[in-house]
Amino acid sequence: MKQSGFEYYAPQSIPEAVDLLSNLGENAFVMAGGTDLLIKKKHGMITPDAVVALKQIKGLDRISVGPKKGLYIGATALLADVAANAGIRKNYPAVADAAKNTANVQIRNMGTVVGNLCNASPSADNAPSLLALGATLSITGPQGERSLALEDFFTGPGLSALKPAEIVTAVTVPPPLSNSGTAYVHLSARGKVDCSAVCVGAHVALKGRKVIKARLFVGACAPIPMRTPGAEKTVLGKIFTEKLAENAGEVASEEALPITDVRATQDYRNSMVAVMTKRALLLAHKRAV
Amino acid sequence: MKHDIQLTVNGDTYSLAIDPWRTLNQVLREDLNLTGTKLGCGSGDCGACTVIMDGRSVSSCLTLAVEADRKEVLTVEGLAPSGEELHPIQEAFIEKGAIQCGFCTPGMELSALHLLSQNPKPTEKEIREGLSGNLCRCTGYNKIVEAISVSADRLNRKTSKRKSR
Numbered sequence: 001m002k003q004s005g006f007e008y009y010a011p012q013s014i015p016e017a018v019d020l021l022s023n024l025g026e027n028a029f030v031m032a033g034g035t036d037l038l039i040k041k042k043h044g045m046i047t048p049d050a051v052v053a054l055k056q057i058k059g060l061d062r063i064s065v066g067p068k069k070g071l072y073i074g075a076t077a078l079l080a081d082v083a084a085n086a087g088i089r090k091n092y093p094a095v096a097d098a099a100k101n102t103a104n105v106q107i108r109n110m111g112t113v114v115g116n117l118c119n120a121s122p123s124a125d126n127a128p129s130l131l132a133l134g135a136t137l138s139i140t141g142p143q144g145e146r147s148l149a150l151e152d153f154f155t156g157p158g159l160s161a162l163k164p165a166e167i168v169t170a171v172t173v174p175p176p177l178s179n180s181g182t183a184y185v186h187l188s189a190r191g192k193v194d195c196s197a198v199c200v201g202a203h204v205a206l207k208g209r210k211v212i213k214a215r216l217f218v219g220a221c222a223p224i225p226m227r228t229p230g231a232e233k234t235v236l237g238k239i240f241t242e243k244l245a246e247n248a249g250e251v252a253s254e255e256a257l258p259i260t261d262v263r264a265t266q267d268y269r270n271s272m273v274a275v276m277t278k279r280a281l282l283l284a285h286k287r288a289v
Numbered sequence: 290m291k292h293d294i295q296l297t298v299n300g301d302t303y304s305l306a307i308d309p310w311r312t313l314n315q316v317l318r319e320d321l322n323l324t325g326t327k328l329g330c331g332s333g334d335c336g337a338c339t340v341i342m343d344g345r346s347v348s349s350c351l352t353l354a355v356e357a358d359r360k361e362v363l364t365v366e367g368l369a370p371s372g373e374e375l376h377p378i379q380e381a382f383i384e385k386g387a388i389q390c391g392f393c394t395p396g397m398e399l400s401a402l403h404l405l406s407q408n409p410k411p412t413e414k415e416i417r418e419g420l421s422g423n424l425c426r427c428t429g430y431n432k433i434v435e436a437i438s439v440s441a442d443r444l445n446r447k448t449s450k451r452k453s454r
Contacts, residue, residue: 005310006309006310007290007309008292008309008310008353008355010355034351034352034353034356035333035348035351038312038351038353039332039333039351042331042332051309051353053353053356055356080345103333103422104333104334104336104421104422104423105346105400105403105404105418105419105421105422106333106336106339106346106347106348106400106422107333107348107351107422109345109346109347109403110347110348110351110352
């Protein structure tokens, strides 16, 4: 790939990285794995004067899973490591599934879960499951640290609520409720390696057979990974059945706002939102019981 | 500003001064003349540029050379144990006719090496998943999958022989 004309910085700490970004101005870009940033540069979508790489910051690639603290994925934790982590596979299988279904082997060995979120693609594979789980981002910037619900992070295709010189340092998920389950399902033209045409994250919690909590998110079918509250209402407070999941899928399909693009047509996406929402609900329910 | 880096490729360490925007692929091919590593799509889709860096397969076209500083890189030139013999993966590729035009072969072989390092006894499905980031335009996938399966068996036999001694 032809690359030219940027300075490269590898700070050793987050405060140092924030200082660099503040001083370098808006044409300095944060880089974790680089698998999106360098492609954007190649395609002329961005022309960075400076790249601030995070991979040398010690401990930033930490992954931890605990019964009290929940799930912590640091900014430079690799997709491959999240996908293979035994604790995540056991307690947050939807998070591992999403990481495993992101791009291909080599990209997963370079790219990060947090980077996938920060790239803010509407089709980001790791967004729907983490949104469904009610994930929170830890952000550090010139004004200090703050937390932001992932749900409030995405503002448009490639756009996020990050302010200048802010860095997402981690994504965290609270410990799972008992009798709850989460699922990630996706669909793409080539099945494995390409961007999802439709992806759905579903989270349900049960009391007996009754659904007491439901969170549903659809990716690649709106300018941001979007919530489908009508579909959630369809299942909430009801006894879970396959028919109920199907009804929720139909409601989600009415709520989604897909367009036709290279990956799929609007019609196809609308139909598939129903199917994928149903499948995600069925799998989440299976994991909850 | 150029950055001074120490790059270890196939066991040899090089001290280089490089522009920060140059990729590992460019430095391997243009500065070190290791042209076994190919450049295909340049965007991480085709896998022709695959190398192993610190034990993981990566796309060298999306890796900045500065980020390979003080890391160990293995390219296809370093796969064979000596100038006299080939690596079992390479032997199996030849035997099974898994090489047609050859352009994807270095990337395929290194992805195979990474796969077998993580999973010494992969199923056919696992082999195909392991190669999901490598495209073959001659579409010789079946032969490639066969070759990797055969080389896995041979490598396992070697390991068990070593253990039983």
